[in-house]
Amino acid sequence: MELTIENFKETLVDYNIRPTYQRIKILEYLEGNKTHPTVDEIYHHLYPQIPTLSKTTVYNTLRSFADADLVLELHVDNSEVRFDINTELHGHFLCKDCGTVYDFEINTEKINDDQLFIGLDDFSIMSKNIFFTGICKKCKNQ
Numbered sequence: 001m002e003l004t005i006e007n008f009k010e011t012l013v014d015y016n017i018r019p020t021y022q023r024i025k026i027l028e029y030l031e032g033n034k035t036h037p038t039v040d041e042i043y044h045h046l047y048p049q050i051p052t053l054s055k056t057t058v059y060n061t062l063r064s065f066a067d068a069d070l071v072l073e074l075h076v077d078n079s080e081v082r083f084d085i086n087t088e089l090h091g092h093f094l095c096k097d098c099g100t101v102y103d104f105e106i107n108t109e110k111i112n113d114d115q116l117f118i119g120l121d122d123f124s125i126m127s128k129n130i131f132f133t134g135i136c137k138k139c140k141n142q
């Protein structure tokens with residue numbers, strides 16, 4: 001299904017975010033670029049289309065998206081914060097060579113197995129982040 005401006009507008013309203021033009025464009029960018037972009041990347045891509053856009057607006061918009069649980073905020077390797085439109089549980093793999101952050105699927109049945117992580121009895125878990133680093137297939141085969 002091709003997502004339209006109308007769809008993005010609806011999504012924002014569903015998340016109680018006022019659908020301004022800039023917010024719609026930022027959401028559209030995130031949907032179209034599932035590469036875990038940073039504020040800088042999003043700003044540089046959208047600025048030519050929206051000359052009134054400021055980096056602060058991009059930052060504040062992403063903050064409000066994250067607060068509403070519309071996007072995930074990723075802190076990988078002390079680098080700039082990245083944003084992920086995929087809020088379903090999935091793992092991330094950072095390639096130390098090319099810097100790409102890959103998504104990988106997690107077997108949800110197994111991650112909810114309480115034999116997998118030991119020592120958190122009686123803790124209440126609010127989020128689970130699975131984060132691997134290494135060298136990706138592409139860089140390894142170069």
Ligand SMILES: [Zn+2]
Binds near residue numbers: 098100138
């Ligand atoms: Zn790589």
Ligand SMILES: [Zn+2]
Binds near residue numbers: 084086090091102103
């Ligand atoms: Zn991801």
